[in-house]
Each structure stands twice: as C-alpha cells, then as structure tokens.
Amino acid sequence: MRSSVIVFPGSNCDRDIAVALKKMQFKNQMVWHKETVLPKSDLIVLPGGFSYGDYLRSGAIAGKSLIIEEVIKAAKAGCFILGICNGFQILTETGLLKGTLLRNKNLRFINKDVQIKVINNKTNFSNKYKKDQILKINIAHNEGNYFTDPSHLEELRKENLIIFKYCDVKGNIDESSNPNGSLENIAGILNSNKNILGMMPHPERMTDEMISNNDGINLFSSLLN
Amino acid sequence: MKITDHIVEKHGLSLNEYKEIKRLLDREPNLLELGIFSAMWNEHCSYKSSKVHLKKLPTKGKQVIQGPGENAGVIDIGDDDAIVFKIESHNHPSFIEPYQGAATGVGGILRDVFTMGARPIALLNSIHFGSPKHFKTKSLLNGVVSGIGGYGNCIGVPTVGGETKFNKTYNENILVNAMAVGHVKKNKIFYSKAKGINKSVIYVGSKTGRDGIHGASMASAEFDENSDEKKPTVQVGDPFTEKLLMEACLELMQDNSIISIQDMGAAGLTSSSVEMASKGGLGIELDLDKIPCREENMTPYEMMLSESQERMLIILEDGKHQKSKEIFDKWDLDFIKIGKTTSTNNLTLKFNKKIVGEIPIDALSNQAPMYNREWKSRKVSKFNFNFKDFKKIKLEDALIKILTSPNHSNKDWITNQYDQSVMCDTVQKSGSDAAILRIHNKDKAIAVSVDSSANYCKSHPFSGGKQIVCENWRNLISVGAKPLAITNCLNFGNPENKEIMGEFADCLEGIKLSCEFLKYPVVSGNVSFYNGTNKKNIYPTPVIGGVGLIRKLSKPLNHIFQKEQSNLILIGKTFGHIEQSCFLKEIYSLDEGLPPEINLLNEKNNGECVLKLIEKKLVLSAHDVSDGGLLIALAEMAMSSNYGAKIKKPKNLTNLFKYFFGEDQARYILEIEKKHCSKVEKILKDNNIYYENIGFTQKEYFEIESELKISIKDLFKINNQWYNNY
Numbered sequence: 029m030r031s032s033v034i035v036f037p038g039s040n041c042d043r044d045i046a047v048a049l050k051k052m053q054f055k056n057q058m059v060w061h062k063e064t065v066l067p068k069s070d071l072i073v074l075p076g077g078f079s080y081g082d083y084l085r086s087g088a089i090a091g092k093s094l095i096i097e098e099v100i101k102a103a104k105a106g107c108f109i110l111g112i113c114n115g116f117q118i119l120t121e122t123g124l125l126k127g128t129l130l131r132n133k134n135l136r137f138i139n140k141d142v143q144i145k146v147i148n149n150k151t152n153f154s155n156k157y158k159k160d161q162i163l164k165i166n167i168a169h170n171e172g173n174y175f176t177d178p179s180h181l182e183e184l185r186k187e188n189l190i191i192f193k194y195c196d197v198k199g200n201i202d203e204s205s206n207p208n209g210s211l212e213n214i215a216g217i218l219n220s221n222k223n224i225l226g227m228m229p230h231p232e233r234m235t236d237e238m239i240s241n242n243d244g245i246n247l248f249s250s251l252l253n
Numbered sequence: 254m255k256i257t258d259h260i261v262e263k264h265g266l267s268l269n270e271y272k273e274i275k276r277l278l279d280r281e282p283n284l285l286e287l288g289i290f291s292a293m294w295n296e297h298c299s300y301k302s303s304k305v306h307l308k309k310l311p312t313k314g315k316q317v318i319q320g321p322g323e324n325a326g327v328i329d330i331g332d333d334d335a336i337v338f339k340i341e342s343h344n345h346p347s348f349i350e351p352y353q354g355a356a357t358g359v360g361g362i363l364r365d366v367f368t369m370g371a372r373p374i375a376l377l378n379s380i381h382f383g384s385p386k387h388f389k390t391k392s393l394l395n396g397v398v399s400g401i402g403g404y405g406n407c408i409g410v411p412t413v414g415g416e417t418k419f420n421k422t423y424n425e426n427i428l429v430n431a432m433a434v435g436h437v438k439k440n441k442i443f444y445s446k447a448k449g450i451n452k453s454v455i456y457v458g459s460k461t462g463r464d465g466i467h468g469a470s471m472a473s474a475e476f477d478e479n480s481d482e483k484k485p486t487v488q489v490g491d492p493f494t495e496k497l498l499m500e501a502c503l504e505l506m507q508d509n510s511i512i513s514i515q516d517m518g519a520a521g522l523t524s525s526s527v528e529m530a531s532k533g534g535l536g537i538e539l540d541l542d543k544i545p546c547r548e549e550n551m552t553p554y555e556m557m558l559s560e561s562q563e564r565m566l567i568i569l570e571d572g573k574h575q576k577s578k579e580i581f582d583k584w585d586l587d588f589i590k591i592g593k594t595t596s597t598n599n600l601t602l603k604f605n606k607k608i609v610g611e612i613p614i615d616a617l618s619n620q621a622p623m624y625n626r627e628w629k630s631r632k633v634s635k636f637n638f639n640f641k642d643f644k645k646i647k648l649e650d651a652l653i654k655i656l657t658s659p660n661h662s663n664k665d666w667i668t669n670q671y672d673q674s675v676m677c678d679t680v681q682k683s684g685s686d687a688a689i690l691r692i693h694n695k696d697k698a699i700a701v702s703v704d705s706s707a708n709y710c711k712s713h714p715f716s717g718g719k720q721i722v723c724e725n726w727r728n729l730i731s732v733g734a735k736p737l738a739i740t741n742c743l744n745f746g747n748p749e750n751k752e753i754m755g756e757f758a759d760c761l762e763g764i765k766l767s768c769e770f771l772k773y774p775v776v777s778g779n780v781s782f783y784n785g786t787n788k789k790n791i792y793p794t795p796v797i798g799g800v801g802l803i804r805k806l807s808k809p810l811n812h813i814f815q816k817e818q819s820n821l822i823l824i825g826k827t828f829g830h831i832e833q834s835c836f837l838k839e840i841y842s843l844d845e846g847l848p849p850e851i852n853l854l855n856e857k858n859n860g861e862c863v864l865k866l867i868e869k870k871l872v873l874s875a876h877d878v879s880d881g882g883l884l885i886a887l888a889e890m891a892m893s894s895n896y897g898a899k900i901k902k903p904k905n906l907t908n909l910f911k912y913f914f915g916e917d918q919a920r921y922i923l924e925i926e927k928k929h930c931s932k933v934e935k936i937l938k939d940n941n942i943y944y945e946n947i948g949f950t951q952k953e954y955f956e957i958e959s960e961l962k963i964s965i966k967d968l969f970k971i972n973n974q975w976y977n978n979y
Contacts, residue, residue, distance in 0.1 A: 037584065038493050040409025044677045062583075076675075078407040081493025137402050139672045140665075168406070168672040233674050238691065238806070240674070 029252055031056045032069040034099065036090045041076035041112065041232065048232040049073070052248040059095060066098040071108040071251060074099070074115030076168070076230060086129065086171045087114060091121030100124060108152060108251060109224040113169055116216075116226035125219055125226045127176030132169070133209025139168040141240070142207050144192040144215045144229055145199055151218060153225045154191055155253055156246035162199050163192075163243040165229040167207060172228040174210035174217070184217060192216035192227060254284050264291035265467075270622055277616040285554045285602065285610045291467075292520035292558055293527060293617040296782050302748035303780040305625045306761045314774045316737050318442070324365040324516065325433075326776025327442060328738045330802050334692055335439045336699055337371035340379075340432035340742040340798040342781035346487040347429035351396025352403070355380075355429050356490040359404040360562055362433040364516035367499045368565065370443040370506045371435025374676060375690050376405045377703045378415035378431050379742070379796040383424030385659045385979060390419070393427055400490075401431070402670040407492035408499065411679050412671035413688035415703050419659045422707070425786035430742040432798040434701055436692060443506060445515040447533030447568050447594055452512060454526070454537060454592040455574075457581055458498045458564035462547035464488050465521070465560025494563040494586075501584040502565065510573035517564040523557045525566040526592075527600055531618035536597035541604040543591040553604045568594060628754035633713055636832055636846035640908060643841055648909060649961035651840055652884055653971055658839045661881060662975040663892075684893070685811040686731040686877055689803065698806040700734030703798045706880065709848035711792040712833050714756040718763025718795060719851045723918060725799040726771055727877035730860045731921060733810045733867040734801030739768065741778040741797050746790025748782045756793040757782075764795060770853040771860075773799070810867060812876035814894035814950045819873055820930050821898060823945045824937070825859050825920030827883065829911030835880045836914035848916075855919040855943075862940045863921050869936075871929045878920035883947075884913035886922055888955060892972055897955040897965045900948035909960070924950060 031054040035042045042058065049056040057067050061079075066072070080089035090096065096118075103109045103124050111119040119125040132138055141164050146157040157163075176184070184190050192215040196205035206213045208228070216227030231244030254260075261271045264287055274282055274290050282290065296302060312320035318335055319327035325339035343358025359376060366373050380397055383390050394417075405412040410433070465488035505511060513533070515525040522539070530537040541553045547561070569577060574590070581588035595601065600617065602610040655661050665684070673682045680698055681689035687702035704725040710717030722739065729736040741764065746753040768775055784791045831837060832846025866872050878886045891897045903912050925933050937944050948958075956962045963971075 037497055038407070040407075040496065040675060044675065047677060060583075077409060078493060078496075081407065081491070083493070136399070137406055137670045137672070139406075139674065140669050166674050168674060170406075230674070233677055236677065239677060239680055 029054050029070045030068060031071040031073060032059045032067055033073045033075055034059050034061060034095055036061045036079035036093060038079045038081050039075050039077035041230065045073050045075045045112065045232040048235045048248065051235060052252065061093045061095050063095050064098065066102060069102065069107060071110060072099055072102055074111040074118050076113030076115060079114055079118065087117030087121040090118045096122055103224055106223050111226040112230055112232065113228055116228055117171060119224065119226040124224050125217060126180045127174055129171045130173040130175050131171050132173050137170045138207055141166050142229070143195050143197055143205065145195040145201065147193050148188045148191050151191060151222050153247055153250050156250040160199065162195060164241055165231065165243055166233040166240065167229050169228055172208040172210065174214045176211060181211065187220055189218045189220065190214055191218055191225060256281060256284065256287055264288065265295055266291050270294060273622065277620060278612065283610065285557065286612055288554050288558050289523050289610065289612060289617065292523045294621050298520050298524055299621040300780055301622045302624050302626050302782060303757065304623050306758050309761065310765050310775045311769045312774050312776065314738065314772060317774055317776055320776050321778060324368045324445060326738065326740060327369065328776060328800065329439070330697065330699065331804070333439045335437050335442065336434060336800055337366050337369045337437055338432065338434040338740055338798065338800055339365050339777040340430055340740045340796060341365070341779040342742050342744060343429045343431065344427065344744065344781055344784055347397055348427050350487040351393045352400040353487055353489050355397040355400030356404040357488045357562055358429050358431045359401055360490045360492065360495050361518050362431045363408065363410065363495065364518065366433040366435035367502055368443065368514050368516045369437065370441045371437035372503060373410045373433050373435045374678065375434040375688065375701055376410050376412040376431065377701055377798060379428070379703045379705055380415065381418045381420065381423045381428035381794060383419065383427065384421040385419050387421070387424045397429055398667050398670055404490055404492045406672040408496045409675050411673050411675050413673050413679055413690065414683040414701060416705065417664055417667055420707065420792065422792045425789065426784045426791050428744050428784065428794060430796045432703055432740065434800065441506065443511055443514050445513050445529050445532055447513050447529040447535050449512060450535065450594055450596050452571070452594045453569045453574060453590045454539065454594065455567040455569050456544065456564065456587065456589050456591045457567060458586055459491065459494050459561055460545040460547040460587065461551065461556055461559045462561045463551065463555055463559060466555060466558045488560045488562050490562050497584040497586055498563050498565065501581050501586055504580050505577055510570050510577050512568040512570055514565060514567045517566060519560065521558060521560045527614055527617045529566065529568060530594065530600065530614045536595035536599045536601065536614060537592060538595050538601040538603065539592035541602055543589055545587045545589055553602060553609050557602070626748055626754045627751050628758045629751050630755045630759055631714065631752060633847060638832065638846065640910065646840060648913065648957060649963065651836060651914070652888060652961065655835060655839050655881060655885060656888060656972045657974050659975055661885065663972045666976045680806065681732065681809045681811060686728040687734065689732055689809050691806060696806050698803040700729045700732045700801040700803060701799065702728040703796060704728060705794050705796040707792040707794040708833055708844060710760055710795060713847050714759035714793055715763040716848045716851060718760035719767045720848060720918060721795060721797050722764055722767035722771065722773065723851055723856045724877070724879055725797040726773060727860060727921065729799050729801035730864050731812065731875045731877045733864065734803045735864060736771070736773055736799055736801040738774050738776045739797050739799045741775055741795055743778065743780045744784055744791065744794040744796065745782050746785045750790065753790055760793050760795050767853060771857060810872065810875060812890050813874055814890050814896040814898065814924055815873040816926065817896055817950055817952055818927065819950050820925045820927060820946060821948045821950065822923045822925055822933065823883065823920060823947045824863060824923060824942060825855065826917065826943045827912060827915060827920070828917045829907060829915035830917050831911050831915050834882065834914055834916045836882065836910065849918050851918050858940065859919045859921065859942055862937065862942045863923065866923065866933060866936060871925060871933050873924040873926055876922045878922060880916060882914040882916050888968060890922065891955045891965050892968050894965065896950045897953055898948055898950050899956045900958065902958045902960065
C-alpha cells in the first residue's frame with residue numbers, strides 16, 4: 029500500500045508516523061506542503077504537530093495550503109485519509125470532517141496515556157480490532173475538545189461514524205474518563221463515506237513495545253487488510 | 254552624544270571599566286560602541302567574576318569531544334554517535350514575564366544544541382519558586398510551566414524530566430534553568446570558530462526587532478521594586494520559527510557549506526559575531542543596512558543589542574551561497590549576506606555607507622575584565638539537636654506530612670503539560686530517577702537527569718556542591734546508565750558580596766572534587782549571578798544536568814516495585830544524619846545544621862557495584878535514597894506500583910526517625926528477585942559493599958513492622974492531594 033505523509037511547516041510528528049508506516053510495510057513518501065501534485069497514494073496522512081505554528085487557529089492555515097487542494101480531491105475520489113491530532117484539526121478546517129476542536133476543558137496542554145474504546149470495528153481503519161476493545165494510547169494536544177452541532181451528532185450516531193471514544197481502564201465512558209471535554213467522549217470520527225478518519229490520540233506512538241505498547245498497530249494493519 | 258558617567262552606569266559598567274574601555278580604544282567610544290562593550294563585558298557574557306573559579310573544574314576525559322567554551326558540550330557515546338548538551342538559566346526574564354521568559358529559555362538552549370549540528374532529542378528543566386503561599390508563586394508557576402510546554406511542545410522535542418521546587422528564598426527571584434540534549438554524528442559536529450578571510454557572514458532566521466535590548470545586562474544586576482519596568486528587556490519567543498530554523502540549519506548541515514555557525518543568544522548580533530571572530534583570530538565587518546529588521550528606523554545601536562530570538566549567524570564557504578539560500582527559501586526564512594570576515598582583527602560596523610563603530614575584537618573578548626573577587630567561606634555553627642526536646646510525632650503522620658508537602662507532592666500536573674512522547678524514542682518519562690531516551694534507530698540509549706539541593710548548599714556550600722554531583726550520578730546509575738559527563742547551571746546571588754562569592758567558590762570546589770573523583774567531567778554550563786532582590790540573595794543553587802549511557806537497551810529500569818515477594822536490599826550504610834533533612838524541615842520547620850557527609854570512595858564503589866548488578870539483569874527495580882531518606886524513597890517505589898512492601902524495623906536502632914528519615918549518602922534500594930538473592934549478596938560481599946536486607950515487597954500495603962500500614966492506593970492519593978487543593 030502506498031502512503032503519503034504531508035509535511036507542513038511546524039509538523040512535528042511527521043517522522044514518527046513515517047517510521048510507523050515503514051514498519052507496517054507501507055511504501056511511504058513525504059510530501060512538502062508547497063507541492064501541487066500528490067504522488068499516487070492509497071493513504072494520505074496529515075500528521076500531528078503545530079502546522080504554521082497553529083497561528084490564527086490550529087489547522088486553519090494548513091487548511092488553506094497549496095497541497096490541501098489535492099488532498100481534498102483525493103479524499104473525494106475515495107482515497108483513505110488519516111488525520112492525527114493536528115491532522116484532525118486540519119481536516120475539520122478543510123470541511124472534510126464536520127465539527128471542530130475546541131480548547132481542552134482544563135485550558136491546558138495534556139500529554140498522557142489514556143484509554144479509548146473501539147466503538148465501530150467495521151471500518152477500513154479498525155477492522156483488525158475487536159468491537160469494544162480498549163486501547164491504551166497517548167494524547168498530546170491543546171485543542172482536542174471535539175464539538176459539533178446536534179444534527180451532525182445525530183448523524184455520527186446513526187451512521188456509526190464515531191470510531192473511538194475515551195474511556196477508563198474498565199471501559200466506562202463518562203465524564204471522569206474524558207480527558208479534554210469532548211462531546212460524548214469522542215476521540216475519533218469518520219466522514220459519511222468512511223474513508224476519512226480524524227482522531228486526537230496518536231496511534232503512531234503505540235507501535236513499539238520498547239517505548240509504549242502495540243495498541244496502535246492494528247489501525248495500520250486494518251488499512252492493509 | 255557625549256558619554257557621561259550617568260550613561261556609563263546606565264549601561265551597567267563601572268567607571269573603572271569605562272576608563273579601561275577608553276584605554277583599549279585610545280579614545281572615547283561613541284554610544285554604539287559603549288553599548289557593545291556593555292553587552293560583552295557584563296557578567297552574563299563575560300563570566301568576569303566566575304572565570305577564575307570555573308577554570309578549576311575538570312573538563313577532560315576520553316569521552317569528551319568538546320568541553321566548555323563552545324555553544325554546548327559534546328561527548329562520545331560509541332560508534333559514530335555523540336551527544337551534545339547544555340543547561341542555561343533564564344531566571345531574570347522569567348521572573349519579569351514568566352511565560353515568555355521560560356519559553357525563550359527553552360528556545361535559547363535548543364539553539365545552542367542544534368547550532369552544533371545535533372538534532373535535539375530531549376529537554377529538561379529545573380524550576381524553583383518561592384513559597385506556595387507567596388502571592389506571586391501561583392501565577393509564576395503557571396506562566397513558567399506553560400511557557401516551557403508551549404515552546405517544547407510546538408517545536409516537537411520531548412520534555413522528559415526535571416525538578417520543581419518551592420522555597421521562600423525564591424520569593425522575589427525564581428529560577429528557570431533549561432537543559433537541551435541532542436544527538437549528532439561524530440563527523441558532523443559544527444563549531445563557532447571562524448576560519449578564512451573574506452568569507453561571507455550570513456544572517457539567517459527571524460528578523461531583528463526591538464525586543465530584548467540589554468537583556469544580558471538586565472540579567473547581570475539585582476532586581477529592585479522597579480523590576481517590572483524591565484519588561485521590554487524580555488524577548489518574545491516564536492517556537493514555530495525556531496522549528497523552521499532548526500530544520501533549515503540541519504538540512505544545510507548535511508553538506509560542507511558551513512565554516513562556522515553561532516546562534517544569536519544573549520547580546521544578539523554583537524556576541525555572536527565577536528565570539529566567532531575572536532575564536533578564529535579574525536576581524537569581522539558587518540553592513541548594518543542589510544540586517545532584516547522587523548520594525549522601521551532601527552538604529553545600529555538597537556540592531557546590535559537586540560535579543561530577538563530565532564536567529565543565527567553563519568560563516569559560509571565560497572560558492573555555496575545559492576544552494577544554501579535555496580534551503581532557507583524553502584523554509585521561508587531570511588538568508589542574507591550581512592558582512593565578511595577580515596584580517597583587521599576589528600569589529601567594523603557600517604551603516605549608510607559610513608563606519609559607525611570600530612572596536613578591536615580582543616578588547617571585547619580576551620581583554621574583557623576578569624575579577625578575582627574577594628570571598629570568604631561561611632562560618633558554620635554547630636547545631637545541637639536532641640529529639641527529646643521536640644513534640645512527639647508518629648512515623649505515619651510524618652510520612653503523610655512529607656508526601657503532602659509541595660516539594661514532595663506528585664508533579665504529574667506539571668509533566669502532563671509537556672509532550673514527553675513526541676519523536677517516539679522516550680523509553681522512560683519523567684518521574685523516575687532519570688529519563689531514558691533511545692538513540693534513533695539504534696539499540697542503545699542515554700539517561701538524563703537534572704538535580705539540585707539548595708538547602709545543603711546554603712548550609713555548607715562545599716559539601717552541597719560535592720553532594721549534588723553525587724546525587725546526579727546516583728540517579729543515572731539507578732536506571733542502569735553509566736554516567737559520562739555533566740553540564741552545570743550555577744545560580745547564585747550578588748558576586749560583589751564577599752559571602753556570596755564565598756558560597757560560589759566553595760560550591761565549585763565541592764563540585765570539582767566529586768567530578769574529579771567520579772571521572773564525571775563538566776562539558777558545558779552557565780553562571781547566573783545577581784539572583785536576588787533588594788540585597789536579599791537566593792540560596793546558592795548549583796543545578797547539575799548529567800548524561801549517562803546505556804550501551805544495550807533492554808527493558809528499562811525504574812524505581813517502581815515490579816513483583817510480589819521480592820527482596821529489598823539497602824545498599825550503603827545508614828548513620829541517621831538528620832540535620833538539614835527534609836524531615837526536620839517539613840515536620841519541625843528547622844533548617845539548621847550540616848548536610849550529610851559525602852564519602853566519595855563509598856559513592857564510587859556503591860554506584861559501580863549497583864551498575865554491575867543492573868547490567869547483569871539481577872535487579873527488578875532501583876531507587877537512590879535522597880531527600881526524605883529511606884522511608885520516602887520506599888514510599889515512592891510503592892506509590893506508582895501495584896505492590897507495596899513490608900519493611901523490618903532495624904535491629905541496632907538509635908532512633909526510628911533518624912533511621913527512616915536520615916539523609917545519609919551513597920545509598921540505593923534494590924528490588925531483587927528471591928532466586929537471585931544469593932548471587933547478588935555474593936557480588937556485594939566480593940566488592941566490599943555494605944548492605945542490609947530490609948524487607949520484601951507484598952500486595953496492596955506499604956508497611957513498617959509494628960509502626961505503620963497504609964494501602965498503596967491511599968499513599969498515591971495522599972501524594973496527589975496538595976496540588977488538587979492548590
């Protein structure tokens with residue numbers, strides 16, 4: 029499978045995701061934000077970081093960058109798109125995913141390992157996980173508090189587009205297991221075509237037992253499936 | 254403009270120093286030149302009060318590639334890998350403007366590391382605040398923590414360790430020390446020494462603004478009630494630009510275009526150009542019309558003294574301009590030729606086609622004043638202490654009181670605001686004795702730790718200096734790393750005061766002794782004097798940042814109990830030294846007496862033997878015993894674990910509290926699996942190491958035989974209490 033990681037000025041998880049993709053046998057290319065042509069890709073990743081310094085609003089300037097036109101085109105043609113952290117913020121800025129990411133409820137940057145539950149395992153991003161499987165995964169963000177309007181929330185629920193929710197070690201999804209205040213503990217969502225995933229946690233940080241665990245691996249192997 | 258005495262003093266120069274300037278120039282300087290002298294001759298840049306003492310520190314060793322004097326120190330970690338690291342203070346700016354002060358402290362130290370060609374792989378910090386009850390502390394704490402996080406998180410370098418301490422001595426002068434660690438290939442290290450005449454001097458990075466003018470001079474004076482007025486001397490950081498600058502520099506460093514490179518830190522363009530020329534024995538000519546300015550009508554004076562952040566000066570090989578510029582164009586950064594190296598040995602400044610300033614480089618660097626200031630050692634009065642005179646307290650109550658004190662409370666609320674995992678090589682995060690970072694794509698790792706013990710240094714500077722090097726050494730050993738070298742940040746009061754200078758000299762003597770004995774050289778560092786307000790000086794606070802090597806990384810070792818029913822062995826002798834202990838401080842508010850004795854021979858033997866046991870994979874978990882003594886160390890091992898412990902009461906006990914809270918040095922607690930015990934004890938005996946079997950791990954409870962029993966869950970809760978209520 030061919031993948032492209034878009035590198036914006038200020039991206040800082042680009043190397044991390046590239047390492048993970050390579051480990052998972054993706055044929056990966058790094059694509060600079062000033063490019064106007066995308067290499068042929070089955071998966072495009074918008075990595076974490078602080079694209080354009082997150083000035084104006086996180087993801088806002090990246091959402092208007094040169095390469096993003098091509099990403100939007102590819103997305104509409106059905107290419108898989110994965111936005112992690114800042115990548116998720118960029119996806120909401122481009123409109124490829126609805127809703128927005130507000131500042132964390134405690135108004136602080138949060139970095140820690142949290143638990144998320146696989147709510148929908150019948151997607152191209154999660155078919156290797158078990159339904160309701162609990163993953164331990166790292167979050168690192170200032171603005172991860174997902175918010176959307178009631179009609180879209182209804183759509184997310186009905187169409188089964190919520191893929192991950194924050195939970196505790198036992199799988200309870202409630203306010204105390206919600207690290208950032210996001211609506212219904214949402215950690216990751218899909219578009220209605222289910223080819224675009226935006227998530228705040230970092231699966232690429234969970235692909236190596238020496239530094240963490242392997243809970244992120246199945247996200248990539250699902251795509252290869 | 255006529256230079257009056259008033260103007261001279263405003264520039265932080267003494268009238269004697271001004272006389273010397275006139276002698277060196279053989280004329281009166283103009284205002285621009287005076288500004289440049291003040292920037293180069295202040296304490297911060299010239300080390301004029303500290304140099305005589307710093308010279309005594311051991312800086313060599315076969316692991317040392319570059320000692321002090323460069324942007325950062327460099328050590329060899331085998332194969333073709335080297336580690337570049339340094340610690341630096343940003344105390345004064347952080348007190349005036351905590352967010353920007355701390356952020357630019359991080360930015361500055363990162364530049365020191367990537368200037369040398371290294372990719373930064375870790376950030377650490379040592380931050381000291383006043384009493385939590387002081388009205389400024391909360392906002393300073395919040396500002397500093399978010400400033401450190403704001404910069405490191407954005408640039409994408411993990412902040413993996415550090416220490417946060419509170420003491421009323423810092424009420425009016427907090428300490429913010431930041432350390433950066435980078436990895437570089439041995440044959441790709443870049444230095445700041447200029448070479449060759451008529452080479453292009455290139456300015457890269459952010460544009461120059463009016464921020465930070467006289468920042469270095471500000472940091473070379475005490476505060477007073479008007480310190481708020483110094484806000485404009487604080488720089489404003491932009492981690493986004495620094496990220497671009499870092500990537501662009503590292504990209505340019507792939508080939509051999511750069512002759513030398515220096516970051517524009519304290520005293521900006523002035524110190525960077527003078528340092529490069531001075532090291533190369535050359536002159537340098539700058540055309541100030543070419544400087545990219547952020548604001549209109551900036552004068553030469555402002556350009557030369559601005560401390561705008563995220564800028565670098567490069568001396569470029571001939572014929573490399575175009576290709577190099579393309580890299581900086583790609584990253585949307587300025588890349589402008591602003592001058593050339595010359596054979597004149599002068600700093601020559603042109604503006605509007607006229608020479609506006611010309612100073613011999615030597616006058617600014619080698620001939621800067623150096624003072625052997627008067628100093629005297631502090632007299633220490635013997636402190637007679639008898640437990641009988643004090644109100645009785647239960648062991649359990651003492652433990653709880655210490656674990657709920659600000660200094661010993663769980664600090665996750667701080668470290669959770671730092672991205673510790675970015676770059677995916679953080680094997681062990683903060684909270685252990687030392688953080689562990691894997692070298693990218695390799696199976697080896699480094700361990701890093703930052704430590705200080707101001708209370709010991711205050712009561713006996715010599716012993717304190719000795720102790721803090723040892724503690725840092727122990728922290729690296731405790732995670733299974735061989736300690737290689739240190740960087741130090743020496744935070745002291747006003748050096749013009751004899752006693753303060755005495756603290757400095759004695760502390761340094763202590764540091765020197767330990768470093769020499771442990772073969773643990775100093776490869777970089779920074780001195781921060783004038784930490785005080787209205788003549789009230791802070792406690793002497795040398796901060797030590799150590800780096801160690803784990804040759805072959807397997808499962809990382811930390812201080813958390815791993816199994817049930819494993820034996821607990823205490824390495825090192827317990828004498829019960831209770832003076833200057835955290836126990837006396839927290840329970841009886843006493844901070845008199847002497848710090849514990851350091852026996853360097855024991856330190857070395859115990860440490861080396863512990864390392865041997867760890868390398869033989871005989872140790873499940875390890876922890877050094879430091880402030881708080883044995884009981885606190887044991888509680889820390891249990892708190893974040895699934896297991897508690899049952900500890901025997903010692904047999905020949907003089908006093909329970911002295912045994913459990915005494916802060917004798919050279920001690921470690923090791924968790925050893927039952928089946929390995931005889932093997933371990935044999936090795937310990939063979940090496941003449943004093944040890945005691947003190948108990949074993951168990952489920953759920955932390956227990957001292959017939960004295961206390963607490964569930965580990967409660968222990969954890971207790972330890973998290975303070976912040977939740979702050």
